[in-house]
Ligand SMILES: [Ca+2]
């Protein structure tokens with residue numbers, strides 16, 4: 696009884712105490728990037744608690760791993776992002792306001808800054824699309840570029856309240872691998888030669904049949 700009372704007092708003394716938990720249904724697509732290549736990214740998760748107005752959603756594309764960091768294609772900005780909350784696409788801008796969420800970008804991470812007057816309710820599914828897949832409003836034309844060496848990358852997502860206090864987090868591992876070998880010119884020539892020979896043989900056979 697005493698312990699419970701003490702705990703209650705402690706809770707009262709910490710009115711801003713928030714429970715850090717886990718984001719659910721975290722998926723990062725693609726799960727396999729090609730080295731040094733611009734890629735459309737889709738990040739999906741559900742927030743188990745409300746993210747207050749002016750709160751933030753941090754995404755660190757390379758939080759851990761062996762591949763090295765991601766980089767931005769020149770000109771990548773909020774116009775290349777889509778953020779939907781519970782299936783509703785949000786108005787985005789470089790900085791947040793009462794009208795728009797802000798998209799703030801750094802070396803290999805970014806955050807979505809919630810509107811100053813609107814929270815994201817608990818249980819909301821949040822989808823962040825970056826690249827030419829971000830088709831709400833103006834369609835995206837710039838992308839994040841995958842690390843230049845192969846290996847692994849851990850993408851980490853964290854929600855924060857309006858005072859930058861951590862709420863919930865989640866992550867997913869991806870692999871970065873070398874580009875698939877290109878269909879070589881040699882193979883193309885080989886196919887043309889073999890195809891040509893087969894056609895010639897068929898024509899010859901037809902001619903023979905006709906003369907018989
Ligand atoms: Ca990082």
Ligand SMILES: [Ca+2]
Pocket residue numbers: 770771772774775834835836837
């Ligand atoms: Ca753009």
Ligand SMILES: [Ca+2]
Pocket residue numbers: 777824828829830831
């Ligand atoms: Ca979209």
